[in-house]
Amino acid sequence: MSLSEITTRIEAAAQAHGRDAADITLIAVSKVQPPERVQAVLDEGHRIYGENRVQEAQGRWPAFQEAFDNIHLHLIGPLQTNKARQAIEMFSTIHTVDRPKLATTLARLAQERGGSPEVFVQVNTGEEPQKAGCLPSDADAFIAEVRALDLPLKGLMCIPPVEEEPSLHFALLAKIAARNGLEGLSMGMSSDFETAIGQGATHIRVGSAIFGERDYG
Numbered sequence: 100m101s102l103s104e105i106t107t108r109i110e111a112a113a114q115a116h117g118r119d120a121a122d123i124t125l126i127a128v129s130k131v132q133p134p135e136r137v138q139a140v141l142d143e144g145h146r147i148y149g150e151n152r153v154q155e156a157q158g159r160w161p162a163f164q165e166a167f168d169n170i171h172l173h174l175i176g177p178l179q180t181n182k183a184r185q186a187i188e189m190f191s192t193i194h195t196v197d198r199p200k201l202a203t204t205l206a207r208l209a210q211e212r213g214g215s216p217e218v219f220v221q222v223n224t225g226e227e228p229q230k231a232g233c234l235p236s237d238a239d240a241f242i243a244e245v246r247a248l249d250l251p252l253k254g255l256m257c258i259p260p261v262e263e264e265p266s267l268h269f270a271l272l273a274k275i276a277a278r279n280g281l282e283g284l285s286m287g288m289s290s291d292f293e294t295a296i297g298q299g300a301t302h303i304r305v306g307s308a309i310f311g312e313r314d315y316g
């Protein structure tokens with residue numbers, strides 16, 4: 100796979116569902132990938148990347164940001180409150196706001212700084228104990244709380260359980276978003292982004308299909 104193949108597939112999936120591909124943001128998930136692979140995708144002109152750890156992002160992106168203009172970084176992994184300050188400096192969007200303490204901390208830091216990244220509320224649609232995200236039954240109340248804090252809330256994010264049909268989870272996420280008047284849907288990865296586009300994804304997070312398999316060595 101390559102970036103251009105993925106963008107072709109995004110366009111086809113959008114067209115098949117009567118959508119405009121311009122309404123779908125491709126986040127190239129660069130976590131764990133060797134720098135030369137990331138550099139290659141930067142050279143192809145892509146500027147929106149996803150990382151799941153603050154520290155890893157801090158280690159590699161400042162140098163790329165010196166070399167390339169207009170890079171936008173999205174945090175897609177769990178965020179500890181004590182890393183919130185670093186996260187807010189580094190990322191233009193945080194997809195993993197999932198609890199009041201984190202939301203309150205981000206709001207306070209944003210106020211100090213005079214600007215906040217855009218945020219998504221992560222929903223644990225599969226109610227998996229080990230997974231981050233607020234429970235679907237808590238989502239409406241938590242969304243209201245995030246709004247009351249004046250954080251720029253774009254939408255909702257989910258990571259379906261590996262063993263389950265993702266479309267059920269995408270549908271649940273879309274339903275919670277719709278009843279809360281939210282347009283943004285961060286859902287779909289390498290194996291299911293076309294399905295997610297069919298169900299309204301506005302942000303897809305694609306890693307291995309662009310960069311190749313991750314080697315955790």
Ligand SMILES: *Cc1c(COP(=O)(O)O)cnc(C)c1O
Nearest residue numbers: 128151175288289304305306307
């Ligand atoms: C790693 C990761 C992805 C990308 O996964 P691929 O299967 O490589 O596309 C997407 N979203 C999140 C939250 C991730 O952690």
